[in-house]
Amino acid sequence: MSGLRKNFFIKARDFIHAGEASIRIQHLLKTMQYDPRLVRRIAVCSYEGEMNVVMHGGDGNLHMELDRDVLQLDINDEGPGIPDIELAMRPGYSTASDEQREMGFGAGMGLPNMKKNADDMTIESQPGKGTRVRMRFFLNEGG
């Protein structure tokens, strides 16, 4: 149990504070001076994950676990769930409202971006109950 654990609450539709958990995680990783490219990948994933909760997920939380060689992000929400995960993973597929699109979100790239930038990603979802996304990053593989 030598890891560092942090939990961040994510509030639904709170676009003003969206991204704060991501910035806090970036700050931590920068002070630990991890490779900037790795920090960037983690920043993209945590931000996209956070935004998904803000936009679709109802309230949720982001749980970070940092160990010597792996960083794990668990993003859980109590939202409507994803009926067809394969479809949701398709670049450009989006269920965002017109209003959210007008705000510049909902391009349908969130999940594909997370998949691309994480070393390992799993999604579990139950319609009506919520979604759990787990992403892992291996810290000692250089970028």
Add this chain to the structure above:
Amino acid sequence: MVGVRHSTHFVRFQEERCTGCAACLRICPTKAIRIRHQKSIRIVDQCIGCGACIRACPAGAVSAATIGLEGIGGDQVAIALVSPVLYAQFPGVMPGGVLLGLHRLGFQHTVDMSFFLEMFQYAAEEFIRRNRRSPVSPWPLISPICPVVVRLIAFQFPSLLPHVLPVLRPVALMAREVKKQIIPAHTSQGRSVGLYFINPCPTKAEVRSDRLGAAPEPHEAAIGINDLFSELKRQVDQVLDSDMIPFSGSGYEFETCSSGNAALGAMSGGEIANMDIEKSLSVHGLQETIAYLHKIEMGLLKDFEYIEFRTCREGCLGGVLTAVDPYIAKRNVQKMVGVFGLGRRLPRDTILRLYEKGQFQPDQDPRMLTRLFGACKPAMSLDEARRVEAVLNDIEGRDCGACGSPDCRTFAEDVVGGNAALTDCIWLHARKQKKKPARFDLSTDDGRGEES
């Protein structure tokens, strides 16, 4: 204390004037300031020269590391390198009048930024055009003009260094041309030459030839606009009173200014306004710049090709070393643009030929800046990171800054790094005072409610 010392790098802290009020403490974007023994001191390696502390200090204890007008003249040939912000300080006066005023102050040559800004703009457009066809840099590209932005990126957003447009900055192009064309004519006759950058901000003393981290050479110095404003104003008024034609008697074309484009360059948005890039954006202000850099780091704003950042409000017109209110200066710029129009004077073909020859490539990889700005603090280990979180949970502070660190997290980092004592926290102290007479166990009240 390790890594903490006084310096004349970008700004000076005058201890005898400092009241320890902490106004500068929290405003510093890189958290480079601490209060120790009721005086503010700075972690030099972390200073990016934004000048926020100069602006914030009510006691006038912080000043820019620029020089005054003393020492200009004499045997030395003094060359003034003029930021277009200077013209905006004189309502109703055309650049020629301001440059003539500089001549009367003792500068033999005045070199204007306008040609070099145009060159930069052509080169930037060309780079972006080619980057569309065969991408070598990631979108959005970030303007390299504001040196504070480049240092901020090197220090806090190193993953964004590849976004910095790899084109020589106008001030570097200017210094290079002066060294090639003007200086040899004087040194060959045994005269010593001094290069003086007339600047709106404390950073540009050492930015010539784009070596942002190097120590200034003895014959180069920066003069703040506010250092010479009243003297220059007197000279300019005399020029206007005497009905002289404001002709600065230049031998080189780039010694004068007749370009609205250059004047506009002093303003936020002025760099991109006249550039042929559809998807560009201008952002000004320190907090706004930091917020946007966070966005880019998190993968947003990819649809933009070029972003002009200026850490000063309203752009360079809002520089901390200016003399005139930025909004008044802005109006002056707009009037100048009305007189001169926005056309460029340099032929594009010529500049593109120079571009092909690699004349605009920076002589240094921007990534070397991380070495200058990133390496000052040792990396925190996982164990130390955990201890920082534990200290944060213990103190349950309110970012009050009374301990002398800018916020609780930085304080916790200082404590774990051995650069501050836990007993400096007044919240912890107050809670201990309360606990003593109570005589019952408060160990459940250990503040681990949030974020454990």
